[in-house]
Amino acid sequence: MLNLPILRWGCPYTSLDHDTVVHFMTGETLARVSQANTGLIGRDMRQAGRAREILTDIPIGDLIGMMKTAADLYLNESLPMGDGEQSPDDFARQQSASTGLPEHMCRANMKKNHFVLSNMDQILDALTRGLDLEILTRGFGVERRGVVVSYQTQSPVLGLVLPSNSPGVHTLWLPVIPMQVGLVLKPGPQEPWTPYRMAAAFFKARVPREAISIYPGLGDVGAEVVRHTNRCMIFGGNATVERYKGDARLQVHGPGFSKILLGDDVVDQWEKYLDIMVESVFANSGRGCINCSGIWASRHTREIAAAMAERLGPVEPKLPEDPDSRLAAFTVPGAARAIWTQIESQLKQPGVEDTTAPCGPRRVEKERCGYLRPTVIHCESAELELAKAEYMFPFASVVRCPQEMMLQKIGSTLVCSAITNDKQWQRQLIDAPQIDRLNIGAIPTIKLDWLQPHEGNIVEFLFRPRAFQAAPEAVAV
Numbered sequence: 390m391l392n393l394p395i396l397r398w399g400c401p402y403t404s405l406d407h408d409t410v411v412h413f414m415t416g417e418t419l420a421r422v423s424q425a426n427t428g429l430i431g432r433d434m435r436q437a438g439r440a441r442e443i444l445t446d447i448p449i450g451d452l453i454g455m456m457k458t459a460a461d462l463y464l465n466e467s468l469p470m471g472d473g474e475q476s477p478d479d480f481a482r483q484q485s486a487s488t489g490l491p492e493h494m495c496r497a498n499m500k501k502n503h504f505v506l507s508n509m510d511q512i513l514d515a516l517t518r519g520l521d522l523e524i525l526t527r528g529f530g531v532e533r534r535g536v537v538v539s540y541q542t543q544s545p546v547l548g549l550v551l552p553s554n555s556p557g558v559h560t561l562w563l564p565v566i567p568m569q570v571g572l573v574l575k576p577g578p579q580e581p582w583t584p585y586r587m588a589a590a591f592f593k594a595r596v597p598r599e600a601i602s603i604y605p606g607l608g609d610v611g612a613e614v615v616r617h618t619n620r621c622m623i624f625g626g627n628a629t630v631e632r633y634k635g636d637a638r639l640q641v642h643g644p645g646f647s648k649i650l651l652g653d654d655v656v657d658q659w660e661k662y663l664d665i666m667v668e669s670v671f672a673n674s675g676r677g678c679i680n681c682s683g684i685w686a687s688r689h690t691r692e693i694a695a696a697m698a699e700r701l702g703p704v705e706p707k708l709p710e711d712p713d714s715r716l717a718a719f720t721v722p723g724a725a726r727a728i729w730t731q732i733e734s735q736l737k738q739p740g741v742e743d744t745t746a747p748c749g750p751r752r753v754e755k756e757r758c759g760y761l762r763p764t765v766i767h768c769e770s771a772e773l774e775l776a777k778a779e780y781m782f783p784f785a786s787v788v789r790c791p792q793e794m795m796l797q798k799i800g801s802t803l804v805c806s807a808i809t810n811d812k813q814w815q816r817q818l819i820d821a822p823q824i825d826r827l828n829i830g831a832i833p834t835i836k837l838d839w840l841q842p843h844e845g846n847i848v849e850f851l852f853r854p855r856a857f858q859a860a861p862e863a864v865a866v
Contacts, residue, residue: 459590495556585848685790
């Protein structure tokens with residue numbers, strides 16, 4: 390068992406209060422995690438400016454080099470973890486044991502984080518659109534086209550209230566340190582492993598300890614991180630999105646409601662795209678906001694739903710260490726039951742059919758966890774509740790809707806893969822403000838281009854362009 394402390398600007402601090410992280414199959418205690426309190430965070434945030442000061446003393450090029458060193462340490466080396474040590478295999482087992490993700494999926498997410506850290510120079514070049522990164526340090530400079538520009542940092546640190554559902558979200562905050570902004574991390578209750586291991590890799594790669602704090606705790610701790618940081622990423626459900634809607638200090642990451650739209654010009658050949666539809670729904674056990682939760686077409690929807698049910702319906706839970714395991718467990722007691730009860734109530738509506746029902750019960754309860762098997766719902770209309778639902782397992786609704794009505798009905802959509810060659814409709818899709826990330830053509834919703842922003846540009850969130858002029862003698866070196 391590991392004892393994980395609070396990290397107050399990189400310095401371990403053990404509190405009297407603690408929480409336990411347990412193995413969802415055996416009940417074994419994996420870690421005792423010290424719990425922060427709101428007063429501690431308020432006091433520590435008075436020193437937040439120090440993180441930015443110490444990072445701006447290090448050239449961004451050097452910080453990028455540290456990220457590349459940290460990438461290999463994180464993926465391949467044993468690293469300090471609380472009062473013990475953690476190997477890469479330990480990390481995958483422990484993360485799997487507390488989040489319910491199969492071990493091979495945990496290892497795959499490690500490789501995603503490694504890729505982002507290893508290619509940080511290219512990623513920052515893409516996110517800043519080729520900006521000379523020295524301008525972020527100095528605050529102003531001359532672009533390649535000869536124009537003076539200025540960028541003002543909006544906060545010395547970025548706060549993060551992190552989830553437990555998908556370790557892949559950590560790729561979003563990895564570019565922060567090389568932009569010379571500190572990190573204030575509130576880990577998810579079941580997934581403290583990535584923040585601690587990443588911090589250990591950063592410290593071993595010579596990132597200053599004063600740049601990173603980790604505050605485990607309950608909801609009040611997350612709320613305090615939000616309150617005390619001028620820029621914060623927060624992850625949650627619809628209630629979280631609505632609560633913080635319109636707050637410019639926050640980048641709220643909620644349900645993705647990602648979709649595949651089949652155009653009228655291709656829908657008669659829908660079988661060609663079945664693999665893409667299945668992959669988009671099923672990859673990473675359906676836990677990501679970029680997993681497809683809705684497939685929309687004007688016709689053949691029953692056939693599409695039946696074909697997807699045939700592929701996905703028979704999938705059964707397996708042990709997390711099984712390399713063929715494809716389903717993640719719900720490790721919070723009662724979570725699987727609550728989700729399925731909600732779905733069952735909506736299945737009673739006319740025009741809704743669970744096409745996976747013939748493959749057996751969708752909910753599987755174990756002694757300490759629950760599973761929800763892949764579920765494909767056919768919806769006769771876009772007005773039905775399940776036509777716009779999203780859940781944290783391989784769930785998809787196949788929705789019958791005329792093409793000319795789709796953009797009016799789909800609602801907020803993080804990723805839209807529109808399979809069509811219709812140029813006029815492509816133009817409408819490009820102009821649709823409700824679509825955050827657009828794929829045109831047969832591209833899975835879960836395929837990311839790391840050189841493009843994913844759900845908001847972190848550079849634009851942390852730095853604001855402003856008008857700037859300076860007399861030559863005032864800025865002379």
